[in-house]
Amino acid sequence: MKLFTKSRASAALKFPFQLIESELVEVEARIKAEANAFDPAVEGYVSYILGTSGKRIRPALSLLIGGACGGATADHQKLGIVLELIHLATLVHDDIMDGAALRRSQPTASAKWGNALSVLLGDCLFAHALELAASFDSTHISRKIARSSNEVCTGEILQTQRRFDLALTIPEYFRIISMKTAALFSSAAELSAWLSGASAEVQENMRKYGDLLGTAYQIYDDCLDLTGSEATAGKTLGTDLIKGKLTLPILYLLEESNEEQRTLLNTLILRQEPIDLNVIVGIAGYAGCIQRAVRTAKDMLEEAREAVAILPENDYTTALNGITDYLDQLLDSCKA
Amino acid sequence: MKLFTKSRASAALKFPFQLIESELVEVEARIKAEANAFDPAVEGYVSYILGTSGKRIRPALSLLIGGACGGATADHQKLGIVLELIHLATLVHDDIMDGAALRRSQPTASAKWGNALSVLLGDCLFAHALELAASFDSTHISRKIARSSNEVCTGEILQTQRRFDLALTIPEYFRIISMKTAALFSSAAELSAWLSGASAEVQENMRKYGDLLGTAYQIYDDCLDLTGSEATAGKTLGTDLIKGKLTLPILYLLEESNEEQRTLLNTLILRQEPIDLNVIVGIAGYAGCIQRAVRTAKDMLEEAREAVAILPENDYTTALNGITDYLDQLLDSCKA
Numbered sequence: 001m002k003l004f005t006k007s008r009a010s011a012a013l014k015f016p017f018q019l020i021e022s023e024l025v026e027v028e029a030r031i032k033a034e035a036n037a038f039d040p041a042v043e044g045y046v047s048y049i050l051g052t053s054g055k056r057i058r059p060a061l062s063l064l065i066g067g068a069c070g071g072a073t074a075d076h077q078k079l080g081i082v083l084e085l086i087h088l089a090t091l092v093h094d095d096i097m098d099g100a101a102l103r104r105s106q107p108t109a110s111a112k113w114g115n116a117l118s119v120l121l122g123d124c125l126f127a128h129a130l131e132l133a134a135s136f137d138s139t140h141i142s143r144k145i146a147r148s149s150n151e152v153c154t155g156e157i158l159q160t161q162r163r164f165d166l167a168l169t170i171p172e173y174f175r176i177i178s179m180k181t182a183a184l185f186s187s188a189a190e191l192s193a194w195l196s197g198a199s200a201e202v203q204e205n206m207r208k209y210g211d212l213l214g215t216a217y218q219i220y221d222d223c224l225d226l227t228g229s230e231a232t233a234g235k236t237l238g239t240d241l242i243k244g245k246l247t248l249p250i251l252y253l254l255e256e257s258n259e260e261q262r263t264l265l266n267t268l269i270l271r272q273e274p275i276d277l278n279v280i281v282g283i284a285g286y287a288g289c290i291q292r293a294v295r296t297a298k299d300m301l302e303e304a305r306e307a308v309a310i311l312p313e314n315d316y317t318t319a320l321n322g323i324t325d326y327l328d329q330l331l332d333s334c335k336a
Numbered sequence: 337m338k339l340f341t342k343s344r345a346s347a348a349l350k351f352p353f354q355l356i357e358s359e360l361v362e363v364e365a366r367i368k369a370e371a372n373a374f375d376p377a378v379e380g381y382v383s384y385i386l387g388t389s390g391k392r393i394r395p396a397l398s399l400l401i402g403g404a405c406g407g408a409t410a411d412h413q414k415l416g417i418v419l420e421l422i423h424l425a426t427l428v429h430d431d432i433m434d435g436a437a438l439r440r441s442q443p444t445a446s447a448k449w450g451n452a453l454s455v456l457l458g459d460c461l462f463a464h465a466l467e468l469a470a471s472f473d474s475t476h477i478s479r480k481i482a483r484s485s486n487e488v489c490t491g492e493i494l495q496t497q498r499r500f501d502l503a504l505t506i507p508e509y510f511r512i513i514s515m516k517t518a519a520l521f522s523s524a525a526e527l528s529a530w531l532s533g534a535s536a537e538v539q540e541n542m543r544k545y546g547d548l549l550g551t552a553y554q555i556y557d558d559c560l561d562l563t564g565s566e567a568t569a570g571k572t573l574g575t576d577l578i579k580g581k582l583t584l585p586i587l588y589l590l591e592e593s594n595e596e597q598r599t600l601l602n603t604l605i606l607r608q609e610p611i612d613l614n615v616i617v618g619i620a621g622y623a624g625c626i627q628r629a630v631r632t633a634k635d636m637l638e639e640a641r642e643a644v645a646i647l648p649e650n651d652y653t654t655a656l657n658g659i660t661d662y663l664d665q666l667l668d669s670c671k672a
C-alpha cells in the first residue's frame with residue numbers, strides 16, 4: 001500500500017493529471033477540511049495525517065472516469081475523498097505494523113504519538129470515511145467500499161501470513177496484491193462509472209482497469225525495491241526480502257532456479273538478514289527475472305488500455321491512458 | 337468498553353433476557369456464522385473472536401425494543417449483529433492498547449497472534465460489520481453506525497489523552513464514557529425504534545435509555561474496580577487508577593478533599609504505582625465517594641425507566657426495566 005514513495009529513479013516524470021488540476025486542488029482542500037468533522041481533541045492528529053500530501057491517485061481516478069463517462073459531479077469528488085480517507089487510515093495502521101518512523105519524509109503517527117493512539121486514530125478515520133460513504137443516496141457505495149476495505153486488510157493479513165513462506169505460488173501473490181494494493185483503485189474506477197450511470201459492462205471494464213493499474217504499480221514497486229539507487233549503488237537488496245516479502249521478481253527467480261540454486265536462495269531468504277545483491281546476481285538469471293516482472297506489468301498495462309477502449313475517445317480517456325503510459329515509462333527505468 | 341467482565345460479586349444475578357432467549361440463541365449462531373463471510377485464511381482468527389461468548393447486550397437491546405415497538409424483525413436481529421461485530425472489533429483493538437493477555441479467561445487476539453495481525457483483524461471485522469450495515473435498504477443505519485463507531489474510538493482517544501490529567505472535570509468524564517461505552521448501546525436502542533417506524537420522540541427516548549444504561553454500567557464498572565473482592569481482600573486498589581484512569585468515585589474524592597488531602601492524592605496517583613487502599617480510605621470520605629457514584633448511577637437508571645415509560649407497558653418494556661433493575665442490584669453490591 002506504499003506506492004509512489006520510492007520513485008526517485010524518475011523524479012522528472014509526472015502524473016498526467018493536468019486535465020483535472022483545479023478539481024484536484026479542490027479535493028485537496030476538502031480532504032484537509034474533513035478534519036473539522038472530528039472532535040476538537042482529535043482534530044489536530046487527523047489534520048496532520050490528512051496533510052501528508054500524497055498523489056491523490058484514487059480521487060484522480062474517480063474524477064477522470066467521471067469525466068470520461070459524461071462529466072464528473074460532486075458525487076465523484078466525494079467518492080474520491082472517501083477512498084483517499086480509507087487509504088490514509090490503512091497507512092496509519094500499516095505504519096504501526098511495519099514500525100515505520102517516516103512516511104513521505106515526515107514522522108508517522110505511530111512514531112509521533114505511539115501505537116495505542118494510532119490504532120484508534122486509524123479507526124476514527126476509517127469510521128468517518130464510512131460515514132461519508134453512507135451519505136450517498138444509495139447503499140451501493142457504502143457496501144462496495146466496506147467490502148474493498150475488508151479486502152485491503154485481508155490482503156495485508158495474507159501477506160503477513162505468507163512472509164518467508166517459500167511455498168507461495170505466483171497466483172497467490174497476484175491475489176494478495178490485487179487485494180491489498182489494487183482494491184481501492186478498482187473501487188474508485190468501478191464506482192465512478194456507476195455514479196455516472198454507465199452500463200454494467202463499462203463498470204466492469206473500469207473495475208478491471210483499476211485492478212490492472214494497481215497490480216502493475218505494485219509490481220513496479222516490487223522491482224524498484226530490488227533495482228533502486230540504493231540497491232545498485234550499495235551492497236544490500238531492498239527491504240522487501242529482508243521482511244520475507246516474496247515479490248514477483250523473486251518468485252520468478254525461485255521458479256527459474258535449479259534445485260541447488262533454490263536451496264541456496266531459500267537459505268539466504270530464511271536467514272532474515274540483508275542479502276548481498278552480487279551473491280543473488282551470481283545465482284541465477286536475476287536480471288532476467290526483473291525484466292520478466294517488468295514485462296508482466298507492461299502486459300497488464302496493455303490490458304488496462306484495452307479496458308479503457310470501451311469508452312469513446314476524449315481528453316479523459318487520453319488521460320486514463322496517460323496514467324498507463326506514465327507507469328510504462330517508470331517500468332522502463334527498472335534495470336537490475 | 338470492558339463491561340461485565342468483573343461481576344464476580346454477583347454471579348447469582350442474571351440478565352433478564354428470558355423473553356428473547358430463543359432469538360438470542362439464533363443471534364449467537366448467526367454471529368458465529370459470520371466468520372464464513374471472511375477469506376478462508378482469516379476465517380479461523382475471526383471464528384475465535386466471534387466465539388468469545390459475551391452477554392450480547394447490544395443485540396438484546398435491539399430485540400427487546402423491537403418487541404416493545406410492535407415486534408422484532410429480521411432487521412432488528414441484523415442490527416444487533418452489526419453492533420456486536422463492531423463491539424468485538426473495538427475489543428480486539430482495545431486489547432492491543434492495554435497489552436491485555438486475557439479477556440473472559442481466554443487469550444486475547446494480540447496475545448495469541450501479536451499486535452500487527454490484531455490491528456488488521458480488528459479492521460477486517462469492522463469493515464465487515466459496516467458492509468452488513470450497508471445491506472439495509474436505507475443509508476440511515478450505515479450512517480448512524482459509522483458515526484457511533486467514530487464516537488467509541490474518539491471516546492477512547494479522549495480517555496487515553498486524559499490519563500493522569502488531574503484537571504479532568506466531571507462533565508468531561510461523563511462525555512468520555514457516554515462516547516466510549518454508551519454510544520453502541522444508544523445506537524442499538526435508537527435504531528431499533530427507527531426500524532420499527534417509531535416516532536422521533538420514541539427514538540429519542542430510546543437513545544436516551546441506551547445512553548443512560550451504558551453510562552450507569554460504566555460507573556458500576558468504575559466502582560467495582562475499587563470495591564471488588566480483590567481490592568477489599570488485598571492491599572491494592574483496582575487497575576484503573578494505576579493506569580491513570582480517573583473514574584467517577586475518584587473524581588468525587590478529589591472534589592471533596594481539602595487542599596492538603598488533594599495534594600497527597602495527586603502525588604499518589606501520579607506515582608503510577610499500586611495504591612494502598614487503606615491509605616486512600618484514610619485520606620477523605622472514600623466510602624462516601626463510592627456511594628455518591630453509586631447514587632449517581634442509580635439516578636440515571638431512574639431516568640432510564642422514565643424514558644421507557646413513553647412506550648405502552650408490555651412484556652418487553654418490563655424486560656427493559658428489568659435490565660435497569662438488574663443493574664440497580666449490582667450497584668447495591670458495591671461497598672467500599
